[in-house]
Amino acid sequence: MQTGENEQALRKIIDFTRLLSITILVIHFYLACYSAFRDLKLTHRITDQVLLPLTRMPIFTTMLVAKISSMLLLIVSLIGSKGKRDEKIRPKTIATYCVTGLLIYFLSSYLITWPWLYIGATAFGYLLFMTGGSLLFRMLKLNLGADIFNKDNETFPQEERLLQNEYSINLPAKYQLKGKERNSWINIINPFRGTLVGGSPGAGKSYFVIRHIITQHIEKGFAMLIYDFKYDDLSKIAYNALRKHGGRSFFVINFEKIMHRSNPLEPETMLDITDAMEAARTIMLSLNREWIKKQGDFFVESPINFVTALIWFLRKYENGRYCTLPHVIELSLVDYNELFTLLSSEPEIEVLINPFISAWRNEAYEQLEGQIASAKISLARLSSPQLYYVLNGNDFSLDINNPDDPKIVCLANNPQKSQTYGAVLSLYVNRINKLVNRKHQQKCSLIFDEFPTIYFNGIDNLIATARSNKVAVTLAVQDHSQLKKDYGREQAEVIMNIVGNIICGQVTGDTAKQLSERFGKINQQKESVSINNTDTSVSRSTQLDYAIPASKIAGLSSGEFVGMIADDPTCKIGLKTFHCEIQNDHDAIGREESAYSPIPPVRTISQSEILNNYHRIKADIKIITDES
Template sequence: MEKDPILMIKFIIVAMSLFLLYVLGMKIIGINSFLFNISQHGFSVVVSPEASFLARLKFLVVGICFGYAELLYILIQFWVIKSLIPPLKTPFNFYKKLIFYPFGLINKQFTGFSLLKGSKKKFQGLTLQTKKRTVQIPNPFRGILVIGGPGAGKSESFAVPFIRELAQKQFSGICYDFKYPALANDIELFYSDSGIKHYVLNFNDSLKSHRCNPLNPKYLPHSAYAREYASAITKNLMKESIKKEDFWSRSATDLLTACIWFLKKEYPKYCDLPHTLALIATNHTDLIALLSSNSETRAMILSLATALESEANSQLAGVVGSLQGAVAQINTPEFMYIFGGEDFDLNINNPDNPIVLTVGNNPSIATTLAPLCSLVISVAAKQLNQRRKHHSFVLLDEFPTVFINDIQTLPNTGRSNKIASMFFCQDLSQLTDGYTKEKADVLFASCLNHFYGQVSSSHTADILSKQFGKKDQYFESNNTSRHFLNPFKRNVGQSRSVQERDVFRNSAFMELPVGEFIGRVAESSEAYIHEKFLPVKRKQLAYQIDSQFKNQPDFVITDYYEKVRDEVNEIISLFKGEINKNESKQDLSRQMNPAPDNSSEEFSGINIIEDEETNSSAELDENERNFKFSSRSL
């Protein structure tokens, strides 16, 4: 019974609202009717040759304005009905987007023009909401480094708010999502209304992923790029080569580089990762012979070509076998299917078609997927870091899990090209282990916006404490004592001193609660920031990312993999056939043009000499006989 007055009040409010809307609607309907009558009466005038251009234009403007007013009136009615019938919320949202779509396009055009051409309106940076205030990062292009142990709140306090801000400011970019689809869902949510398309590489389900070709010939202007991309693969396959390269790892990189460059020069339509790895999986003697047929690739594997010619098969088999064993873990039908197509261009910040790419990893097989993720990010980063392109970002979550060549220099080199570099890691020891101490120090110094959460390593806590230096702290102490001979007499003393103390003790970084971070922002008047950052309140994504992909049978993957192997075998067979054909031509040429036979002349010379000797010996015998006959006669 207590709810009856409340229901009555709601009913009265709704009734009054409907009545007001009815009155307003009647007015609008009257205006539309009046406009319709005018248009009907003046239609003959508009289409007649005697009608002036200004009259036609005036009628067109009035018609559009009143027609749009009618659509807005329907939207208001729809909103009232949606409030009473919740299931109509989805069609209402669709109708609202449809009505305001032209204004959204106009806004995007003006926003993009102002950011690309450099309007007078200054870029305001990124903002983060804390429990007490709003923290602003004026220049995110100077690099952002967030350090915090597991559960410290890095993603909810920084990664997700950054994604929301980047979407609002029309940033293109690439995101490395270590726990796919944790960040991919947020990117899909915030970029759904931005007009920038979102693509994903899902190595967990190849049929629910977009496809790309990072070894497309257009990304390989010269052989140095092929070596960079080959190094991205081999260093993630052979982690020990990150710290120190030996003969085997260098030779493996040379061989992989030669395979990529050979396909680019001789078979550009097959220049992709599946064909490259299938070529490596062939017989090692056939592979080296094939690569030696091109002068450029032969120079890349000169030591292996020499070993083949000198029949040093043990050395040759060792180098090729080490690379074949390493790439076997990524040369699977599921992974190669993703790299066998091209649904989008890795020129991510193309001013004419900016996009956002999410490269997903899986913590269960992170080591296996690291080479593939590194290859895509390496190629995309080189396309990003160029002049006169769309403003972009590189967001790497748990980035020590994937090694990317020269990523430590991206904050410095990408600042002038409007690239916001954002790195997230759990601990400095993890960063050192993944990138060596030298590169970790360079990256730490390159990022000028730092935020530190709870860490569990005392060594890391000591380093973070030193980042804020020391401060002068005032100390005052009071001492009271009684006289030795007269207990009723007291001595009172007071001392004051100024001592240097750490701004933040190392233990402070080990005791921070979830979501609380200490940091320093570049180009800010504040010496440091110590705040509890709030997570973003976001609505649930209306659909799953996987739902945008069509259902395909599993045999599509295996059929493509077998097709690649057949094409590579055909390349080898054609090469062998060419060799056999050349050898047959050489044999036929020898038969048609035999070399002059000098042996007969030699034999004839020997016979002549023998005949002369025979004749001389015969003459000698005859003389002897004559001499003996003469002697008997005497």
């Protein structure tokens, strides 16, 4: 117990020990230099009777033993001493005092022939060492400021077991625990609960995380959809992984270097008008991203209804023979008189086109243009021979997780044309989403690099409901603010909160704060120092503080990630949070990439064939209008 009586007793013991040390040294001087004291008549009969018999004690038998005994007692007294911490104390000063004092103290033995010089040198060395030792032991007791960034306090135990199953993604890593580096694993054992990979440009999302999700899921037999924003970064990884493991077909949708063709509006997959409405909403909101925040407005819903009517008319016309997006675009350009006459022939879309026909018959042309022109202008941006050629083909069906014909499909985008291509690719994603989220299909992985560059209507529903259908969704984003800008605040919050697995590199601002709060708090030791004129006191306490502060998330290096994983009822994980550096074998990856085979061309297509297809679609619409 820290009471005044205990402290006084400790001081008395320290003082007594130091006094004993000095006493031994003084007796040693008297006995070793007795002749010098006698010559100066500093001896006394009584003193001699008391001290001279001490020469028979082991401690005084030799000069060295006496000095060592005195020095050991001095060191003991210094260890228990207290004192005010002096911030000017430097290790160099302490070392100088202690080393010089010890050298003088022990080497003074060579001066024994000059007794008074010997006594002076030994005493001087003793005082030098006592001064240095006092500084040394006070400094050791108050060794503060060694962890100025609180790194050791903010470390915590992490999962070190390798936990695998037929769906898992396992990333080797290293982490710090109380100043020691330890091996760990990021075990995403349930990817069907959704995975969000975040981090600013250069944080290592693709190199450290996405590439391993692709290769490990291909190895485990997943069907796969990859949205490759910077084609062919991810597609090449998938293609070469598939060459090694096989078992699935490989397709690429690329509007610049044409590979495969597919119709996202396949009539076989458009079962009712709600499918047409979903497709129309996806394509229009992708082309006009600011409309996402204005859904429900008259001049947003009107163009969507108009496009829905066009799609469903073509789906019903001659059993969907012309049901493609290029035909929808060309049909939207038909003169109102012919167009409304044509659409009126289909009863199922009467409720959709009625407001447009009413405005046209009542000669409310300004209102009509406001309803339809935004759709026509938006769709006109897709009027490209290249796009028409790809969208008008049928090389493969979009049910990528069909157990009889599993596929790996790569959707290629170009950052320089991301808005135009992203709108069409969003339609592919929307249609594939409808087809993969069904029971009794093959396990499937949907991977979206730079997810905010496409519009995925219903991504939250997919993550929430696809778990039982073995559909794993991986979203790569740079920042929460980017998601809010493109999807709106409410949708962005839902996406951030609904995913079960988060792996995040360096981010700042609100994203870092939100993640820090999500990771929770841990017990941390706090230390405070109080310095007054006579003493220095140190108080230590334990309190809850953020395990990974926002400032630390904002300062992560490339390859360093924080996050939290979700477990499974069959495999509980106690340590879900992690802050570690993912370990990539850079040399092995370099050798692997140098041996990659390029994705082979699928077809050789001339520009004239592309243009002929373009004109044929226009001719198809002419035939439809003439027949009406």
